[in-house]
Amino acid sequence: MAGMTSSSRPLLNRRLAEFGTTIFAEMSALAVQTGAINLGQGFPDTDGPEEVREAAVRALRDGRGNQYPPGPGVPELRTAIAAHQQRRYGLAYDPDTEVLVTAGATEAIAASLLALLEPGDEVIALEPYYDSYAAGIAMAGGTRVPVTLRPHEGSFRLDLDELRAAVTGRTRLLLLNTPHNPTGTVLTRAELAAIAELAVERDLLVVTDEVYEHLVFDGEHVPLATFPGMRERTVTIGSAGKTFSFTGWKVGWVTATPALVTAVRSAKQFLTYVSAGPFQYAVAEALALPDTYFTAFREDMLAKRDLLAAGLAEAGFGVFRPAGTYFVTTDIRPLGETDGFAFCRALPERAGVVAIPNAVFYDHREEGAPFVRFAFCKQTGVLEEAVKRLRAM
DSSP: OTTOOTTOOOSSOGGGTTOOSOHHHHHHHHHHHHTOEEOSSOOOSSOOOHHHHHHHHHHHHTTSSSSOOOTTOOHHHHHHHHHHHHHHHOOOOOTTTSEEEESHHHHHHHHHHHHHOOTTOEEEEEESOOHHHHHHHHHTTOEEEEEEOEEETTEEEOOHHHHHHHOOTTEEEEEEESSOTTTOOOOOHHHHHHHHHHHHHHTOEEEEEOTTTTOBSSSOOOOGGGSTTTGGGEEEEEESHHHHTOGGGOOEEEEOOHHHHHHHHHHHTTTTSSOOHHHHHHHHHHHTSOHHHHHHHHHHHHHHHHHHHHHHHHTTOEEEOOSBSSEEEEEOGGGTOOOHHHHHHHHHHHHSEEOEEGGGGOSSHHHHTTEEEEEOOSOHHHHHHHHHHHHTO
């Protein structure tokens, strides 16, 4: 039989057996089939700054990056990343030894986990979590230990006592995401200080996914690496896609100590080796844009957050107003629903809108069953039409 070996052994190795077609592919296909507005997958429906796009075209025409770029990334981008970390957060990184360019944040996460974990090591992640976390831990042979963010007074919050209790003698690494996808939670300075104290006390490595750093609406973004004892044990991950609305370019990065960067690069070089040559030069220019760009970008997304959140509330959803990211998590129980999967699969036909069931981001599926995520990184007119359809549902 095609697709089977003579021994009928499954082709996919058992570590990845639980990871099939992603929910994003399924729901995007439903959007196409039904003509629904896709508020499921988190990608903008317009391009980012024209001057950044033209910088990529200029690099292509000038022959910069059309062949293999340097393994760690082009010097211009590594210098720009280091300058960004210094300017925004007072974090000093050597662009030659402490910065690594990756094929988006997803590769940075995978390479970090492959580099830093031994089989059997435990990794604590904040549940719900971006689905690539679970796959990356599995590929590295690690064991994921979820600590669940739970609803509290209109947002999802971390229980620090639960986090401390999850650390065992087998814990190697904390995998954090703030601002947090999908809940929109932004960890506070006090919470981050407690996490830093725990990491130092238990001698843990930390990988922090900070790709939504420029999309904080309430509170502030504070990199974990700024806390005492954390710079030497933290791998910080950033990305151009979310901040500049060029998600297809797949330009991400890692900043860390030389030893940690060397470890991550050792894994990364056998994944993509290099990628996105001309786009790296364009992102270098994007990171040097004036503060007015980042302020306007945030204010535009804030207005869209408020538009969609208000519309969802008027349509009868329970709404958790996100402090960051470009996603709104909703509770469907006020609508008389309890199964997010069934709700999202029916929603394109019922209302002409696509969303994502949050349960896919949980190990404890029952915890996420009544929650559904909508993305608001779309044109205002698209969001207004989606709200109109949902109200009429």
